[in-house]
Amino acid sequence: AQSVSQHNHHVILSEAASLELGCNYSYGGTVNLFWYVQYPGQHLQLLLKYFSGDPLVKGIKGFEAEFIKSKFSFNLRKPSVQWSDTAEYFCAVNAGNNAGNMLTFGGGTRLMVKP
């Protein structure tokens, strides 16, 4: 079974600072990788996803993530955060063997951006 680890539980940054949130997964086969964001009081929204091809994936709102297969990682990055990026971020993995399309989520990282 796959598992997902997000090592940073809480991150506090000032506006314009750069962001990198770690995500590691454990699964030996083909995976599909996702980052979701949950703004306060809102539902989960997809930021970006990786299925195949270029391991550097660009998503919405200036976010990007890089899939490094050798490290089993899919870290989320943004060069310059804004106050509006304050939210909880979840990394998720789906095993590529189409196991019912179920997603396994990491524990989440709560980001607070100070104005």
Add this chain to the structure above:
Amino acid sequence: GAVVSQHPSRVICKSGTSVKIECRSLDFQATTMFWYRQFPKKSLMLMATSNEGSKATYEQGVEKDKFLINHASLTLSTLTVTSAHPEDSSFYICSARDIWGHEYNEQFFGPGTRLTVL
């Protein structure tokens, strides 16, 4: 974009009663819907996978008699928490996958239902 709704958004009930939560895909058909539970300051835990016209598949540790799931149509799945107890209080979130699967494995999430059992 694909929209998933949940009803109700909040529900408070007495211990021992049953509560039904609806999950609807508003502008697409979903053969598969997923039910998650989110504890405070915790991540989402998959409870079950709901397939239209067949029995749901429950994750280990989830009581199927406690959490009844029905997926009678391509746009509606329901989760019924039977004989609810205070420990069932949680945030329940559903997601749906487009029947056509043009975005392979992408799930669209509902806004969640906060259940409080007194």
